[in-house]
Amino acid sequence: MSQYILRRLMIAIPSLLGISLVLFVVLALAPGDPFSELATNPNVPPEVQAALRAKFGLDDPIYLRYLHWLAAMVHGDWGFSFVSRVDVDTLILQRLPTTLYVVGSSQLLALLIAIPVGVYAATRPYSLFDQLANTFAFIGFSLPTFFTGILFILVFSVKLDWLPFVYTSVPGSGIPWLLEMIRQAIMPVMVLGLFQAASMTRFVRSAMLDVIRLDYVTTARAKGLGQAKVIVKHVMRNAMIPVVTLIALQMPAVFGGAIVTEQIFRIPGIGSLLISSILANDTPVVMAVTFVFACLVVLFNLIADVLYGWLDPRISFR
Amino acid sequence: MFDNNLRGMIDDVKDGRMDRRAFVKRMIAVGLTAPMANQILAIGGVAMAQSPNPYKPTRRGGGGPLKLLWWQGPTLLNPHFATGTKDQDGSRIFYEPLASWDVDGHLNPILAAEIPSIQNGGLSADAKTVIWKLKPGVKWHDGKPMTADDLVFNWEYASDPATAAVSIETYSGLTVEKIDDLTIRITFKKPTPFWANAFVGAYGCIIPKHLFAEYKGGKSREAPNNLKPVGTGPYKFVEFKPGDLIRGEINPDYHMANRPSFDTIEMKGGGDAVSAARAVIQTGEYDFAWNIQVEDEVLLRLEKGGKGKALFAVGGDIEFIAINFTDPNTEVDGERSSIKTKHPILSDPKVRQALALLVDRDSVKKAIYGRAGRTTANYLNGPEEFVSKNTKWEFSIEKASALLEQAGWKPGSDGIREKDGKKLKLLYQTSINGPRQKTQAIVKQACQKAGIDVELKSVVASVFFSSDVANPDTYAHFYADIEMFQIPMTQPDPALHMRRYHSRNIATKENKWQGPNFPRWANKDYDAAVDAADTETDPIKRADLYIKGNDLMWQDNVTIPVMHRLAVEASSNTLRPALSGWANQTDNLQDWYRET
Numbered sequence: 052m053s054q055y056i057l058r059r060l061m062i063a064i065p066s067l068l069g070i071s072l073v074l075f076v077v078l079a080l081a082p083g084d085p086f087s088e089l090a091t092n093p094n095v096p097p098e099v100q101a102a103l104r105a106k107f108g109l110d111d112p113i114y115l116r117y118l119h120w121l122a123a124m125v126h127g128d129w130g131f132s133f134v135s136r137v138d139v140d141t142l143i144l145q146r147l148p149t150t151l152y153v154v155g156s157s158q159l160l161a162l163l164i165a166i167p168v169g170v171y172a173a174t175r176p177y178s179l180f181d182q183l184a185n186t187f188a189f190i191g192f193s194l195p196t197f198f199t200g201i202l203f204i205l206v207f208s209v210k211l212d213w214l215p216f217v218y219t220s221v222p223g224s225g226i227p228w229l230l231e232m233i234r235q236a237i238m239p240v241m242v243l244g245l246f247q248a249a250s251m252t253r254f255v256r257s258a259m260l261d262v263i264r265l266d267y268v269t270t271a272r273a274k275g276l277g278q279a280k281v282i283v284k285h286v287m288r289n290a291m292i293p294v295v296t297l298i299a300l301q302m303p304a305v306f307g308g309a310i311v312t313e314q315i316f317r318i319p320g321i322g323s324l325l326i327s328s329i330l331a332n333d334t335p336v337v338m339a340v341t342f343v344f345a346c347l348v349v350l351f352n353l354i355a356d357v358l359y360g361w362l363d364p365r366i367s368f369r
Numbered sequence: 370m371f372d373n374n375l376r377g378m379i380d381d382v383k384d385g386r387m388d389r390r391a392f393v394k395r396m397i398a399v400g401l402t403a404p405m406a407n408q409i410l411a412i413g414g415v416a417m418a419q420s421p422n423p424y425k426p427t428r429r430g431g432g433g434p435l436k437l438l439w440w441q442g443p444t445l446l447n448p449h450f451a452t453g454t455k456d457q458d459g460s461r462i463f464y465e466p467l468a469s470w471d472v473d474g475h476l477n478p479i480l481a482a483e484i485p486s487i488q489n490g491g492l493s494a495d496a497k498t499v500i501w502k503l504k505p506g507v508k509w510h511d512g513k514p515m516t517a518d519d520l521v522f523n524w525e526y527a528s529d530p531a532t533a534a535v536s537i538e539t540y541s542g543l544t545v546e547k548i549d550d551l552t553i554r555i556t557f558k559k560p561t562p563f564w565a566n567a568f569v570g571a572y573g574c575i576i577p578k579h580l581f582a583e584y585k586g587g588k589s590r591e592a593p594n595n596l597k598p599v600g601t602g603p604y605k606f607v608e609f610k611p612g613d614l615i616r617g618e619i620n621p622d623y624h625m626a627n628r629p630s631f632d633t634i635e636m637k638g639g640g641d642a643v644s645a646a647r648a649v650i651q652t653g654e655y656d657f658a659w660n661i662q663v664e665d666e667v668l669l670r671l672e673k674g675g676k677g678k679a680l681f682a683v684g685g686d687i688e689f690i691a692i693n694f695t696d697p698n699t700e701v702d703g704e705r706s707s708i709k710t711k712h713p714i715l716s717d718p719k720v721r722q723a724l725a726l727l728v729d730r731d732s733v734k735k736a737i738y739g740r741a742g743r744t745t746a747n748y749l750n751g752p753e754e755f756v757s758k759n760t761k762w763e764f765s766i767e768k769a770s771a772l773l774e775q776a777g778w779k780p781g782s783d784g785i786r787e788k789d790g791k792k793l794k795l796l797y798q799t800s801i802n803g804p805r806q807k808t809q810a811i812v813k814q815a816c817q818k819a820g821i822d823v824e825l826k827s828v829v830a831s832v833f834f835s836s837d838v839a840n841p842d843t844y845a846h847f848y849a850d851i852e853m854f855q856i857p858m859t860q861p862d863p864a865l866h867m868r869r870y871h872s873r874n875i876a877t878k879e880n881k882w883q884g885p886n887f888p889r890w891a892n893k894d895y896d897a898a899v900d901a902a903d904t905e906t907d908p909i910k911r912a913d914l915y916i917k918g919n920d921l922m923w924q925d926n927v928t929i930p931v932m933h934r935l936a937v938e939a940s941s942n943t944l945r946p947a948l949s950g951w952a953n954q955t956d957n958l959q960d961w962y963r964e965t
Contacts, residue, residue, distance in 0.1 A: 323612075
């Protein structure tokens, strides 16, 4: 087992190197300039813009810049943002809690909806409940979050005036602070959670249906076990194996944030950091966020594989 | 009563516990005249109430929170590193210059005791020195006094190339020396009629020497106070998250009486302009939103029965079409649009004149900019004394067609004019931006009617405005026949604005396209006018020189002004912000208050 994990980690190194190289080259080839805002400012002569480019090493050849970046990364130095002149790790750590809170809650909400609804729908296939659940699931994952987000804002903020649509960090502490934090997170969590829940419900339902018709389930029923016990202990446990994999693979997204939703609700998360850095051509930040994301995907893939074997002992590690 | 009591009363006024007017009344009661009472206050360290902005609150604080929404959040808080206006706006909450620009483009003293003038001996007749006197008793947020040493340090800091300050140009070509603790002398290398650049406005914000002295030059990025500003401003720093949030609290020791009015300040970043306008005008979640570049139609709809309104500030920002005087399609020594070539079509003045007749400024205003634009024939649109009254514009397809006929361009079989077998075809580029693409469409339509085939091209803004030498799509390379964008006027003086088109500033491969004269226009009369204005100390003669420059550009159709653009802000109905088209939005933040 530990040998297997070690081997997988060794394999991950060249693939991460490859990913970083591709990311870096693509970003370096992309046109643009972090100092383009200075261009039309008559107070700032173009030489200043050029001097800044030179100082931050933007005029060096690509391979040299990549090697500099890699060497620094190995030493744990993530570089600094050209735009805010702050260390990249500080920027990311500042944004991480918000993303974990909002995207994490929405994943949790999705699970809380998807598992009960999916399981119940699978026990009564083609019943009225199943039909309704299916219809809503289809609507749910057909509507993109940028649409539902704006729809929610129009209904709950503009028309009804119940919820704020600008997410901001609230000063203070105690119960009122907690309530405010929850209140402003309701809309983004709903938008993201319902979208996730829709596709996950479909997945849980089909996983359950695959298992529920197997012979051992009939055997369990023949033993005289109650419906609840059969479903929870015998069907669900096996049906959840692919679901667990799916959830594990979605975990990087919890850290990576939700670009569109964060932008709509002005959530200061990793997703909005990424998009504003891309728009500002702030290469070190874009590089760090995407690379960390790549590492998380590789890591959670490994975790999913390990979990798989633990849930289903028939699978062995070789 | 005197002495001890008087001291106490002066302190009361200083701290805002007593109204200036009440103080003057009491002094009159004991037999002093009002100007004398004011002098006592000035000597006692209370600033003269010179600010032209109306200000009603009679005490400091108590105004509750002020919530600002900047749809591009400030990314850094060191005014010398501020890349965009958003960063300047954020820094300005905590840092202050000696003076800022008011609505009419005049100086309003902030940290200065008075505005230098010839009369008060602050300015010399040869325009080579300026003497600034600081307001006494100003303290940094950490309690240390602000002195002339801080000003000298700011000059050393910003003018050192290793610091990589964006404000380097503002502080070069001059020296700053300390006369005494509250007086400095700026000496320019050559006569500088526009002397109010260093220590004034956005790049004039002053950082404390005692916190930044160790971080001058190469170590500038490591200063911990880059993220934790300690300034002299109306609000003290609480929290900063780059690109997301700035929070501040009232400065109880602020150097202006009764100011500021708000207890806390929050500047939230992110999102887009439309939803920012919505949060202020429609739902009232925020008090003020910055730079609302939204179609006027949308704003009018939001304003109906809303909680806020749009505000417009007049400055000198100009949206215009520039004409390429060189040939973008011929390569000379590895360079297109080289000054060794002449544009095959646009070098004919009649064609340029025809083009100017084909830009329907009224339609552009009506369909796109609305209240946020004014039609103009001038490139230079402010301040008032610099605006030419000799120019005019009109929209006429007939006149344009007639001019093209005269120039020998006859309609071909496909309706496109041609001359010597060459089609009248132009490439028209701009940056990607909703209003610009609509303007392109309006111009193209009119051109088509006059028999000019216009090809439209739009480039992502971050590329179009980049200084990337290798990228041919930047505005400076100008590998197109005409191009359109906006040049902001960041200070109420035309010097920088007009110097751009001097023939020594032509953008070429040799200067890596850093020369700001991108139309590559060369005119001896214009050069002479701008050169003369640079050192002319008589304000009236100087204004005439700039008007002459503007008129030369108009006669030669170097640029076709599309719209004199106003700054658009969204504000709650109860907020009374002090705004100026010549300054950044937060430049007069100390004068903001809420009507109750």
